[in-house]
Amino acid sequence: MIISEYDNRLQDALSFINGGDDYLVVSHVQPDGDAVSSTAAVFWLLSKLGKRAVLINESPIPQKFAFLAGAETIVHYREQPPQRKFKRIIAVDCADFRRIGDVAALFEEQYELLNIDHHPTNDRYGTVNVVRPDAAATVEILYDLIQHAAVPLDLEAATAIYTGLLTDTGGFRYSNTSPQVMEVAANLLALGVSGHQLADHLLERMTVAQLKLLRLGLNRLQFSGDNKICWLYIEPADMKEIGAVPEDLEGLVNYALNIEGVEVGILFKATDNGEVKASLRSAGKADVAAIAQLFGGGGHTRASGCRLAAPLAEAMPKVVEAVGKALTS
Amino acid sequence: MIISEYDNRLQDALSFINGGDDYLVVSHVQPDGDAVSSTAAVFWLLSKLGKRAVLINESPIPQKFAFLAGAETIVHYREQPPQRKFKRIIAVDCADFRRIGDVAALFEEQYELLNIDHHPTNDRYGTVNVVRPDAAATVEILYDLIQHAAVPLDLEAATAIYTGLLTDTGGFRYSNTSPQVMEVAANLLALGVSGHQLADHLLERMTVAQLKLLRLGLNRLQFSGDNKICWLYIEPADMKEIGAVPEDLEGLVNYALNIEGVEVGILFKATDNGEVKASLRSAGKADVAAIAQLFGGGGHTRASGCRLAAPLAEAMPKVVEAVGKALTS
Incomplete structure (x- = not known):
């Protein structure tokens, strides 16, 4: 069995998660579908692994992503800045440190950060970095991480991952729609994800x-x-x-x-x-x-x-x- | 190994094709993406199996499907009614005999017809019927038939099948977008199909x-x-x-x-x-x-x-x- 560099990074990420107990999960300012879905998926994985986590974003979460499990717990930093600091951080879908925005003010001086992202421009600002530029969305990496952790996906997590794939590929229409994206989507649908309802809600309906x-x-x-x-x-x-x-x-x-x-x-x-x-x-x-x-x-x-x-x-x-x-x- | 009823039907279809040499391929009047793609995919398979085929449709082929290999050879019956008749017919994506339209006038009295379709209302009007109502599109059945025939797919056929899937699922957004559809799409993309260009051309661009x-x-x-x-x-x-x-x-x-x-x-x-x-x-x-x-x-x-x-x-x-x-x- 050949262990790829990527597998090693997934293992590092898992070790990072298992090495602590209390996490701040953050994504980029003005979060899009992949940012919110990634936040929700990490929160799900942390919960399954028995970890505590607080989800914070500098900006409010767009109403259309409010249905995602965990999204309702994402703290809007500008409205309710938390009064405590965090040592262990997981940043998802942030290409560089600045994308974290003002939430970075909550990091302890000696913070440790797990950086999970798919942007080609990611500058590896984390203590541990899992960056896969050929992934269509950060949720695609989180899918791999969950598989690597051998935690069985449930409908909640599958829905979050499908949402991130759907929004970051423009509904499987952009050039980042790889065979791997479609295979993951197939697996998520098989788990019961209602792909057509998500597509209707996120891509078809207009306010x-x-x-x-x-x-x-x-x-x-x-x-x-x-x-x-x-x-x-x-x-x-x-x-x-x-x-x-x-x-x-x-x-x-x-x-x-x-x-x-x-x-x-x-x-x-x-x-x-x-x-x-x-x-x-x-x-x-x-x-x-x-x-x-x-x-x-x-x-x-x-x-x-x-x-x-x-x-x-x-x-x-x-x-x-x-x-x-x-x-x- | 369990041979399913569906596998038996695919075998019947293959026997039908191998039992002759000269075919009329027809789809429904006012053809949509799946109708044209299915016609093109059957034509491709017949060619690979060394069979002759004439493609005819009662209606003109919409310009946006003209790029499909074989689509340029589809005869528009109303404009150029052929002067000959056909004994062996392959009808694709036609739920009932009437959907074939005036092209039925070209059938010999003792015609034999292979009916390949995915509509739940299909009334099995063929000599051989391969009807799979849980298929999202007729091209999905043709994908199975080509696998069954052990003819290796190439980019031309894969593009036709992807086109039919894309149009009949509304770009993977309708409720017929099954895990199987996504798996087939993954395989077609791996063969080099330019999914994003097809999506742009067929679903995004407006005249x-x-x-x-x-x-x-x-x-x-x-x-x-x-x-x-x-x-x-x-x-x-x-x-x-x-x-x-x-x-x-x-x-x-x-x-x-x-x-x-x-x-x-x-x-x-x-x-x-x-x-x-x-x-x-x-x-x-x-x-x-x-x-x-x-x-x-x-x-x-x-x-x-x-x-x-x-x-x-x-x-x-x-x-x-x-x-x-x-x-x-």
């Missing part, structure tokens, strides 16, 4: 605010002369009038991107402080990370963002022009 | 006409007093003005259904001959098949349709009222 933003956005779509760039904008007054929260904007930019022939879709969001936040999405030809970098932003080649200290009427043509140049160069 | 219909539809959304019913309508003049074809309407009704709190979504489509076609979708509480039956239509509990010989202004309140009654009873 009324999302619907109104979509309607407004579609009525405002603008195209470049060659129809390869499509953009829309949302102003603070729109958000107020609709009663929308920032997470209602999730996915809106995809409507600009997904139109036949469009190479780059952009959502311009004006903020209350007079800035414009641009979210860029590429169908493949343009490297939108490079474009965002021109404006001090960054991201991935197909999904990036930047901020401009300018009104919409100035910011929009600037970014569109830069995209146009990138597409013709 | 400009689809976008315009969506914009129009969202601007026309209407709600019942309790917000549990949401509907929209499209008129013949809209289709003309937008330059839309019927397949551009696919998925539009889901925007009505998927709004938070909505129990039934309805798309009313007025036709040129003064009828109204209603497509009903249920989130689970209402049995929309029963509602459609009130108007002479039918379907599934969560997806149904019916036609009313009345103008929109009459048809819409009638159907909405019936849905309201069903939801309160």
Whole structure:
């Protein structure tokens, strides 16, 4: 039997967990599906191994993930900062230390940290690091860890892991949907996970605010002369009038991107402080990370963002022009 | 080793194929992704087994499936009715004989037919019937048949099978997404299928006409007093003005259904001959098949349709009222 480097890391993680009794579990600020699911899955594993754990996040947990077992116990740091400190930390889905946010203020000076993550940019900031960049989601690593710990999965844990896979692969549609992801999903469904209900709840259903933003956005779509760039904008007054929260904007930019022939879709969001936040999405030809970098932003080649200290009427043509140049160069 | 009834049927199908040399492969009228993919997959298997085959469909093949190997050879019966007849037929994804449409006119009097299908209502109209109602798609049965025939899958066949799975499960989101579906998908991805490109092409991208219909539809959304019913309508003049074809309407009704709190979504489509076609979708509480039956239509509990010989202004309140009654009873 060949023990891989990865197996060794899983063993290190398990030794870390077994070496203590009291844990702080944290994920990144503004948590997404994988962050909340990973937090829930670690909490589940710790409970099964008889450990105590407190779950804390700098930001509130989006309402749509409240159904996950354990999610209701995640402390919102900004609202209720705990009065104690922690020596043993498990950080999930955080590519670097800063992603932990203000929760890091709760670490004892001599803290020990288990860093479990799938981001390729992870800088191994932990005492123990289990980083698998080819995993589609951090929950995929937690699935392996639970197998390694030989703790039998139950429906609760399986639902958390499926949720993380579903959200981080865009419903098994992104290029990170590997054969391994599908095999894990098969096993989780066999355990009784209601995949279609999760997909409906997390990916299909829209809030009324999302619907109104979509309607407004579609009525405002603008195209470049060659129809390869499509953009829309949302102003603070729109958000107020609709009663929308920032997470209602999730996915809106995809409507600009997904139109036949469009190479780059952009959502311009004006903020209350007079800035414009641009979210860029590429169908493949343009490297939108490079474009965002021109404006001090960054991201991935197909999904990036930047901020401009300018009104919409100035910011929009600037970014569109830069995209146009990138597409013709 | 236990040979299941299903294995016996697969063996019968293989014997049927090996017992001849010249085949007509047909699927249902107005073919969807599974119909075209199944046609392509059977054609691939027949070729590998050294058989000749002609692929014919009563209707044209939607442009978005043209990329499938073999799809370009599918004869559009209405446009180019072949001048010969066929003795040996393979029908895929057809729940009953009528779904074959006018292509049945090409069958010799003493025809022999292999019926491969996954619809629970399949009435076993074939000489040999391979019907597996728990399969998510007909391509899932064809995957088993190809395994049974011990023909090694290649990228071409794997792509066809993945396409059928993807479209018939709504991108692995419907309740027919079984562990087996995910296992097959894992194997196909391991063979090199570009799942994310297929998902982008088949599920994410919208034609400009689809976008315009969506914009129009969202601007026309209407709600019942309790917000549990949401509907929209499209008129013949809209289709003309937008330059839309019927397949551009696919998925539009889901925007009505998927709004938070909505129990039934309805798309009313007025036709040129003064009828109204209603497509009903249920989130689970209402049995929309029963509602459609009130108007002479039918379907599934969560997806149904019916036609009313009345103008929109009459048809819409009638159907909405019936849905309201069903939801309160």
